[in-house]
Amino acid sequence: MSDAATHTPTPAERRRHRVRQTILDAAERVFAEDGEAGLSIRRLADEIDYSPGAIYKYFESKQELVDELKEAFFARILDRVEDLPDDPDRFLLYARKCMTTYIHTALDRPHHYAAAFSGEVNMTNTPLNLSPFSNRMKAFGILQAMVNGGVTLGIFRADLDVDLAAKSLWASCHGVALLMTHMPDLPLAFVGRPDVSQTEFIEAHADLIVRGLLA
Amino acid sequence: MSDAATHTPTPAERRRHRVRQTILDAAERVFAEDGEAGLSIRRLADEIDYSPGAIYKYFESKQELVDELKEAFFARILDRVEDLPDDPDRFLLYARKCMTTYIHTALDRPHHYAAAFSGEVNMTNTPLNLSPFSNRMKAFGILQAMVNGGVTLGIFRADLDVDLAAKSLWASCHGVALLMTHMPDLPLAFVGRPDVSQTEFIEAHADLIVRGLLA
């Protein structure tokens, strides 16, 4: 909308953007391999043949850089969930698919997922001032719409509080994703059941939640 | 069982144990206030009037110290959940209470809870070699027993995979606890519903999960 946004970029701007992207790409690589703990400014600078200080010409802080990685990751989740075909005739299938897709995407990039939620604990009970337009919030919006659709179709309980239910649903997927990335032994081998695959567990979970919502 | 375990402690041992406990207590205080990020060896040393190096006469590393805090925290959860009256006549009440108690205990010490699960991401799919006797695993065992009890009583579906269901249940509580500690705005004010209290949300969640298990 603003001049700056619609301004046709100069060569300098394009170059700057490209370097910025190079940094983000390198960060993405390191992050996927060694996670947030393995991501240091110096290592990043090394990988792209710059000095550590140079990074700070492109990002205010390491935090800002990591935040962009997180946002990009949520865009990835959003893409996948958005693309699911939501045929009303197969609503329950769609509902389960929303959940399993979310979890599987998290499992694809465990470090990203862990980092995305590793922010500070908010003791103050003060809202975090999350933009409702962040990809994270948009992804949540899809879940809300899904639950709402289920109620409208008469498949889910009519007395459901859609917001609360959507949050429960999200939280449950969140928990499964974290448990599986942080303690892969727990969902699988720990109880001596190597026959149950990750996928089966995830589907069983989605099924459980959906059952809880049924009319 | 061994001599060392049953050995009546010498004065020196008692003193050593007391200093060790002093360190843990100070860590507990700092941790509850400022979380893992605020806990530095130097600050700890400052609080208890020792030098930083002295801490290392009592703990191999900061990690070992933090691990003890975590284990103590799980003992806290375990205590609370163990103490719940499990009257078979009020089984559903008990089932929900297991979940809500877990979540409320987590919310009591948000920093502890966050730290307790902030371990490294396990990419290898190799079991973490968690002792089945850790308080964490014991707490999980209670959930398993609860689900199993529900199936036996004929209240939960007979075709339930008890292990999987217990894990789903745990994961869902885990997710709720993390979501509420890390994004307190989400469960409450974000969607413009300041009328729904934390407690109500937690109970709605427990209800949802239990419904999913019902026969």
Added chain:
DNA sequence: CAAAAAAGTGAACATTGTTTGCTTTTTGAA
């Protein structure tokens, strides 16, 4: 009581994120 073990200290090391001068390069108008 003396030797050995333990407790404790303060300085040092390596590694972090970040800042600061300084040099080099690029830009944009006279």
Added chain:
DNA sequence: TTCAAAAAGCAAACAATGTTCACTTTTTTG
């Protein structure tokens, strides 16, 4: 084209971190 200003980049330094080391002091023990 020229040349000052702006941007990009670098090496060094700073502060804070976990941890170690050499050393002193205290306590235990034969």
